Amino acid sequence: MSKSITPYKDSTLGKKEQVTQMFDTISGNYDGLNRVISLGIDVKWRKKVVALVAAKKPETILDIATGTGDLAILMASTSAQKITGLDLSSGMLEVGKKKIKDKNLSDKIEMVLGDSENIPYPDNYFDAITVSFGIRNFETLEKGLAEIYRVLKPNGIFVILETSVPVKFPFKQGYTFYTKYILPLVGKLFSKDNSAYGYLSESAANFPFGEALNNILRKTSFIDCKAMPQTFGVATIYTATKK
Secondary structure, eight states: OOOOOOSOTTOSSOHHHHHHHHHHHHTTTHHHHHHHHHTTHHHHHHHHHHHHHHTTOOSEEEEETOTTSHHHHHGGGSSOSEEEEEESOHHHHHHHHHHHHHTTOTTTEEEEEOBTTBOSSOTTOEEEEEEESOGGGOSSHHHHHHHHHHHEEEEEEEEEEEEOOOOSTTHHHHHHHIIIIIHHHHHHHHOSOHHHHHHHHHHHHHSOOTHHHHHHHHHTTEEEEEEEEEGGGTEEEEEEEEO
């Protein structure tokens, strides 16, 4: 079981409601902050995810925790006929819808308000499913993964892009300093919701990564689970398949 961390520890709301509220609040600044916080490297990571998915020639793709649709938009370059972006935050989805409309991709990409733990699609529906920097925000990781497994077609590919913690010196020490001190400061400078970026750094530091996450995927019945660390281990791309 993964450790559950919530954005607002004094709130009476559950993690799901708190995460939704947090992303609604920061949705207008989210894209710009992502570029600043990651120094733009997150775009390179997403393109690697797209390449992995494209190699499977999917017709249908589900991008969970799609946010403002960055990954869903990049997926438009694949062979997919239909791409669905799913997210709990209506604020993030509205930003994404505008980006999609501006790129004339509304016919190919649909943004849907929905819950990763109760995906509103039938069994064995999607050829490929992705989650980019969102899986650590699941209220119950195992329940969310079970839902993903349910709606993924047999032999379909599941790809996760998520932050991880470097294990080698000096990258581990540098990462710890950056996430503990710099990330919340940047969030405070650019966003009115300072606690949001404190939560994001804390959740990143405590979320299972590498083989620990692969083992959770295997317990959910996924096979061929692989972890590919990116940029000294500050992020990891995971691939898995439904048998």
